[in-house]
Amino acid sequence: xxxxxxxxxxxxxxxxxxxxxxxxxxxxxxxxxxxxxxxxxxxxxxxxxxxxxxxxxxxxxxxxxxxxxxxxxxxxxxxxxxxxxxxxxxxxxxxxxxxxxxxxxxxxxxxxxxxxxxxxxxxxxxxxxxxxxxxxxxxxxxxxxxxxxxxxxxxxxxxxxxxxxxxxxxxxxxxxxxxxxxxxxxxxxxxxxxxxxxxxxxxxxxxxxxxxxxxxxxxxxxxxxxxxxxxxxxxxxxxxxxxxxxxxxxxxxxxxxxxxxxxxxxxxxxxxxxxxxxxxxxxxxxxxxx
Numbered sequence: 701x702x703x704x705x706x707x708x709x710x711x712x713x714x715x716x717x718x719x720x721x722x723x724x725x726x727x728x729x730x731x732x733x734x735x736x737x738x739x740x741x742x743x744x745x746x747x748x749x750x751x752x753x754x755x756x757x758x759x760x761x762x763x764x765x766x767x768x769x770x771x772x773x774x775x776x777x778x779x780x781x782x783x784x785x786x787x788x789x790x791x792x793x794x795x796x797x798x799x800x801x802x803x804x805x806x807x808x809x810x811x812x813x814x815x816x817x818x819x820x821x822x823x824x825x826x827x828x829x830x831x832x833x834x835x836x837x838x839x840x841x842x843x844x845x846x847x848x849x850x851x852x853x854x855x856x857x858x859x860x861x862x863x864x865x866x867x868x869x870x871x872x873x874x875x876x877x878x879x880x881x882x883x884x885x886x887x888x889x890x891x892x893x894x895x896x897x898x899x900x901x902x903x904x905x906x907x908x909x910x911x912x913x914x915x916x917x918x919x920x921x922x923x924x925x926x927x928x929x930x931x932x933x934x935x936x937x938x939x940x941x942x943x944x945x946x947x948x949x950x951x952x953x954x955x956x957x958x959x960x961x962x963x964x965x966x967x968x969x970x971x972x973x974x975x976x977x978x979x980x981x982x983x984x985x986x987x988x989x990x
Contacts (some may be wrong), residue, residue: 704935704936704937704940705936706932706935706936707931707932707933707934707935707936707937707940707941708932708936708940708941708944709932710876710928710929710931710932710935710936710941711928711929711932711933711936711941711942711944711945712932712944712947713925713928713929713932714925714926714927714928714929714930714932715929715944715945715947715948715951716951717920717921717924717925717928718921718925718929718948719797719948719951719952719954719955720916720920720921720952720955720959721784721917721921721952722784722788722793722796722797722800722952722956723793723952723955723956723959723960724913724916724917724921724959725737725784725785725788725793725913725917726788726792726793726796726956726960727909727910727913727959727960728910728913728914728917729785729788729789730910731906731907731910732900732906732910732914733898733900734782734785734786734788734789735782735785735786735894735898736895736898736899736900737781737785737914737917738781738782738784738785739778739781739782739891739894739895739898740895740898740899740914740918741781741914741917741918741921741922742777742781742884742887742891742918742922743888743891743892743895743918744914744915744918744919744922745884745918745919745922745923746884746885746887746888746891746892748919748923749880749881749882749884749885749923750881750884750885750888752877752881753878753881753882753885758878758881758882761874761882765870765873765874766886768866768867768869768870769866769870769879769882769883769886770886771862771863771866772863772866772867772870772879772880772883773863773883773884773886773887774859774862774863775859775860775861775862775863775864775866775867776859776860776863776864776867776880776883776922776926777863777883777884777887777891777922778859778887779855779856779858779859779860779862779863780856780859780860780863781917781922783852783853783855783856783859784796784852784853784856786849786852787849787850787852787853787856788849789849790849791849791850791853792956792960792962793952793955793956793959793960793962794952794953794956794957794960794962794963795849796849796853796952797948797949797950797952797953797956798834798837798949798953799850799853799854799857800853800856800857800860800945800948800949800952801830801831801834801835801837801945801946801948801949801975802831802834802835802857803857803860803861803942803945803948804827804830804831804942804943804944804945804946805827805828805830805831806857806858806860806861807860807861807864807865807938807939807942807945808823808824808827808938808939808942808943809861810861810862810864810865810866810938811865811868811869811937811938811939811942812939819939822982823939823940823982826943826978826979826981826982827939827943827978827982829978830943830946830975830978830979830982831946833971833974833975833978834946834949834971834975836971837967837968837971840967864929864933864938864942865933865938865942867879867880867883867926867930867933868929868930868933868934868938868941868942869933869934869938871930871931871933871934872934875931875934876926876927876928876929876930876931876932876933876934877926877927877930877931879926879930880922880923880926880927880930881923884922884923932944940982943978943979943982944979946975946976946978946979947972947975947976947979949975950968950971950972950975953968953972
């Protein structure tokens with residue numbers, strides 16, 4: 701198995717885990733403060749990450765790595781969790797999953813900034829085609845109108861793209877799981893006080909299903925998913941493996957149908973096939989690394 705194929709498989713594992721994020725967030729914000737949900741989940745993930753780093757005796761990141769760690773933290777610890785959680789108050793999880801379908805194109809653009817990658821024209825064509833298909837689906841499915849939460853989702857998209865590109869780039873040096881662990885740990889001086897302030901006054905009064913969603917978002921979406929995702933980006937390239945995110949839209953739609961009872965139509969399935977084809981052809985296009 702070559703590096704690119706291994707990168708795609710690791711990326712697919714990460715995407716499968718991430719695909720449940722919006723549906724479970726949609727459920728959890730009905731009971732938990734969106735800010736507590738989004739920041740608190742990173743603290744629980746850090747509580748797991750720190751002992752893992754210490755027990756495995758990982759060396760501290762070099763000062764030169766701090767910039768990329770901070771960009772990663774800004775994107776995947778603060779930006780995406782906070783903005784997407786707030787957005788889930790006003791838009792369905794299925795709609796959010798479609799809007800975030802443009803994330804691969806944004807990640808590819810960020811890869812030119814952080815990873816020094818230079819995708820070919822063929823790559824940009826298939827990436828843009830896949831993203832255009834998702835945008836057409838979003839407008840068609842939404843009755844040719846955008847929702848109020850779309851601006852929040854756009855901000856979440858840009859934050860995630862920057863965090864993915866920076867984290868994937870740094871994973872080539874530090875390792876995929878090490879990057880997300882260090883990212884969570886360096887954010888603790890901000891995330892821990894905020895979590896204590898935002899914590900529900902009576903935690904035990906919150907429904908068990910809300911805490912179950914919180915647990916998945918902390919352990920899987922915020923930690924384990926990034927183990928596979930960062931490793932995939934480092935192995936196969938940020939721009940190329942980032943295209944696997946096009947499939948996340950449709951995995952999220954399927955999850956929203958099961959978890960949130962949101963409808964899954966033949967139109968959705970048709971667009972899923974179209975987007976999958978764009979990912980496949982984009983996989984064969986050239987991406988140069990500086």
